[in-house]
Amino acid sequence: MIAALPKYQSITLSVTVFGEEYSKILWRKPRDTEGRSKQALEEFEIWTNINLNYLRPISTFSSGRDHVVYDYMGFTSTITREAEAWRRTYAKKRGYDYESRWQTPPVRFTDRTAEYVVVESEERRIPPELYQQMDALFTHYLENEDRFKADFLSNEALRKARKAYLKKNPPEPKDVIINHWPISEGGVR
Numbered sequence: 001m002i003a004a005l006p007k008y009q010s011i012t013l014s015v016t017v018f019g020e021e022y023s024k025i026l027w028r029k030p031r032d033t034e035g036r037s038k039q040a041l042e043e044f045e046i047w048t049n050i051n052l053n054y055l056r057p058i059s060t061f062s063s064g065r066d067h068v069v070y071d072y073m074g075f076t077s078t079i080t081r082e083a084e085a086w087r088r089t090y091a092k093k094r095g096y097d098y099e100s101r102w103q104t105p106p107v108r109f110t111d112r113t114a115e116y117v118v119v120e121s122e123e124r125r126i127p128p129e130l131y132q133q134m135d136a137l138f139t140h141y142l143e144n145e146d147r148f149k150a151d152f153l154s155n156e157a158l159r160k161a162r163k164a165y166l167k168k169n170p171p172e173p174k175d176v177i178i179n180h181w182p183i184s185e186g187g188v189r
Helices: 081-093 128-168
Strands: 007-018 022-028 043-048 058-063 068-079 116-118
Touching (some): 043 128, 068 128
Parallel strands (some): 007 068
16 A cells, blocks of 8 residues: 655744744745745734744644645744833933834733634635644644754854854954946946
8 A cells, every 4th residue: 555645835934922922923825836826925913822932944844643744934033021121211212202013912812721813804714724734833833842942042052152252252354355347338347
C-alpha cells in the first residue's frame, strides 16, 4: 500500500505581541497554485492569549493530524507597556502628542486555556483554511514552545554578548573605496 503524499500549504502572518499577555495576528489568505490570489489579498485579524514571542520567522512543520506540510513565514514584533510609557514621556518632553500603539483584544481570554478569536467582518466569509492553519500552527507552537523559548533566549544572549564584545573591542576602521562616474542625459556613460 502506498502512503498518501502530504499536501503543502503556506501560512503568512504578521504578529504583534503585547507584553507577554496576548498576541494580535494578521493572517493572509493563501494564494492559489499559480501563486496568485483568486481575489485581492485578504487579511484577517486574530487575537490569542498565547504569547507568540518565540515564533520563528521562517519554518516548515508538518501536521500529522491533517497530513499537511506547512511552510510558515511571519514576523513578530513586541510592544510593552514600559516601552510605550517611555515613548509617551519622550514625546511629551519634546512637545509632541503620542498615541500609544498598545491595543486590547476584543474579548476576555481565560488564564488557563490557550484560545484564539477571529475578528469577523460582515462583508466577507472567513475561509476554512484560516481555522485549519491556526489550529495546526498553535498546536505546533505549544508542543515546541519550551524549545523555541530556549532558542530565542540563547540567541538573545549571544546577540548581547557580541554587542558587549564589539563595544570593548571595536573593529579597525577599513578604507572605503567609492567609485564615481558622471551621469549623462542618456544614462550612465
